Amino acid sequence: MKSVVGFFAHPDDETVLAGGLTAMLIQQNIPVHLVCATRGEGGETGPSVLMLRRETLGAAREAELRCAAMALGASVEVLNYIDPTIGQDEVLRAFEVSLDTLARQFAAILHERRADLVLTHGTDGEYGHPAHQLVHRAVIAAVKQYFPRALVYSVAARVPTIEDDLWNQNQIAHFALDIRPWAAQKIAAMECHASQHELFLRKSNQNTVSETLRVVESVRRMWPVSDDEPPQDAFANLLRLIGAWSPES
Numbered sequence: 001m002k003s004v005v006g007f008f009a010h011p012d013d014e015t016v017l018a019g020g021l022t023a024m025l026i027q028q029n030i031p032v033h034l035v036c037a038t039r040g041e042g043g044e045t046g047p048s049v050l051m052l053r054r055e056t057l058g059a060a061r062e063a064e065l066r067c068a069a070m071a072l073g074a075s076v077e078v079l080n081y082i083d084p085t086i087g088q089d090e091v092l093r094a095f096e097v098s099l100d101t102l103a104r105q106f107a108a109i110l111h112e113r114r115a116d117l118v119l120t121h122g123t124d125g126e127y128g129h130p131a132h133q134l135v136h137r138a139v140i141a142a143v144k145q146y147f148p149r150a151l152v153y154s155v156a157a158r159v160p161t162i163e164d165d166l167w168n169q170n171q172i173a174h175f176a177l178d179i180r181p182w183a184a185q186k187i188a189a190m191e192c193h194a195s196q197h198e199l200f201l202r203k204s205n206q207n208t209v210s211e212t213l214r215v216v217e218s219v220r221r222m223w224p225v226s227d228d229e230p231p232q233d234a235f236a237n238l239l240r241l242i243g244a245w246s247p248e249s
């Protein structure tokens with residue numbers, strides 16, 4: 001693999017879902033370019049000193065994303081979609097764009113980067129987030145139409161032996177990787193996302209950011225659709241080489 005692009009919906013998705021994989025690829029001298037569709041400006045604001053006012057949240061989260069990308073060793077760009085504010089109903093929403101427009105925009109980035117591997121959200125949007133689902137669908141549409149030779153792996157595929165509410169329940173992982181060799185980079189990236197720390201700690205019932213580290217990251221190949229279980233390709237070979245396992249086998 002020569003070039004990897006990761007497409008995500010909000011700042012912190014790249015780190016929480018694929019920070020270890022990204023640091024691992026960088027260590028293998030494979031450049032990773034992170035693309036974030038929104039600035040996450042619709043996310044939680046609150047009373048903590050680290051929670052920001054609505055007007056400044058987007059700029060702050062973009063800066064946190066750039067800090068995290070640097071910690072992982074990746075390049076990064078932010079698209080200008082607006083993350084809708086979570087309302088009183090707590091319903092999560094996607095940003096506004098047609099699937100076709102987003103797919104063409106993603107295709108242009110893949111072309112510019114000469115990407116041969118794409119990492120992105122899963123079909124379930126992990127815990128059902130519509131913005132994550134939209135990014136997934138646009139990536140598949142872009143690759144099918146314009147880059148059929150690229151590999152697409154979705155992240156946070158379910159590892160049956162590990163309980164985690166982030167897993168895409170409908171997708172079993174082709175590969176799971178213990179990312180502890182890259183924990184320092186992933187924790188440094190998590191530390192960058194200061195506006196999200198309160199949320200990280202509350203959701204995990206932990207006391208420190210480093211305690212919230214997920215030490216297993218997982219992927220499922222989504223393109224080309226894999227008949228083999230697990231697939232054989234350049235990324236699969238790299239994952240095997242560095243000790244990834246296939247949960248079903």
Ligand SMILES: [Zn+2]
Binds near residue numbers: 010132
């Ligand atoms: Zn997200």
